[in-house]
Amino acid sequence: MSDATTPTFLALVAAVFALGGFVKGVVGLGLPTIAMGLLSVLMLPAQAAALLVVPSLVTNLWQIGGPGLAALLRRLAGMLLGVCAGVALGAGWIAGGGAGARGAAFASLGLGAALIVYATLGLLHWRARVRPAHEPWLGPLVGVATGLVTAATGVFVIPAVPYLQALGLEKDALVRALGVSFLVSTIALGVSLGHGGALPAASLLASALAVLPALLGMGAGQWLRGRVRPETFKTVFFVGLLLLGAYLALRAVLRLA
Secondary structure (H helix, E strand, C coil): CCCCCCHHHHHHHHHHHHHHHHHHHHHHHCHHHHHHHHHHHHCCHHHHHHHHHHHHHHHHHHCCCCCHHHHHHHHHHHHHHHHHHHHHHHCCHHHHHHHHHHHHHHHHHHHHHHHHHHHHHHCCCCCCCCHHHHHHHHHHHHHHHHHHHHHHHHHCCCCHHHHHHHHCCHHHHHHHHHHHHHHHHHHHHHHHHHHHHCCHHHHHHHHHHHHHHHHHHHHHHHHHCCCCCCCHHHHHHHHHHHHHHHHHHHHHHHHHH
C-alpha cells in the first residue's frame, strides 16, 4: 500500500471520494462501489472499507430524505434485517483479507467479481419484476445474500440493487430505497469492522475527513442530474466498473497463481 502520509496519496483518496459522490449524485448509487474498487488498488480491502464508513453513512442519510420513508421502511424491513444477518454471518471476512497476501487476493477477487456482475447486468439493461406476494420471502433472502457479499467485499450492490429495481418503485422512491439499503449495509459493515478490530480511531478520523470531498462530489452530481441523460451516464459508469472489476479480478488471480 502507498504511504498514507504523502500529499499525493491523500489527494488520490479525496479524488476517489469526490468521484464516487459525483456518480451517486447523478444516478443515486455508486459511492461504495467506486470507492472500494479504486481504493483497493491503493490499499487492502479492509482498509478501504474502513475509509468508506462515514462518507457512505452521511451521503445515504442525505439521500433518504423525503415523503413516504416510513412506508418504505416497512416494505423493505425483511430485506434490511436479512442484510444485517448476512453481514453478521460473514463477519471478519473482509478484515481477514488483511491477514496475508492470499487472503487479500481472495478479497480482491471477490470484489472484482461483484463489480463485473453488477456492471454486466447494468449494461444488459437487465430488469426483472418481483410480485408483491413474493416480497415477504424473497426480500430476506436477497438481504442475506447482499450482507454476505458486503461482508466479503465491502460492496453493497449485489443482489440488492437489481432486487430493488425489480419492485417497480417510482423514481424518487427507488432512490430513497437505494439509500436506505446502503445506509443499513454501511452501519452493519461498520459494526462488523469495529467488532473485528478493523476500524481503529485513526481510520474513523480519516473516514470523517473523506466526507467533505464526497459531499462536494454528490452536490455537483445532483446539479448535473437534470442536465444530462441518466442513461448515457449510466452506460459510461457501468463500462468503467466492468473494466475496473476485470482489472481487480485479474490482478488477484495472478497473485494466487
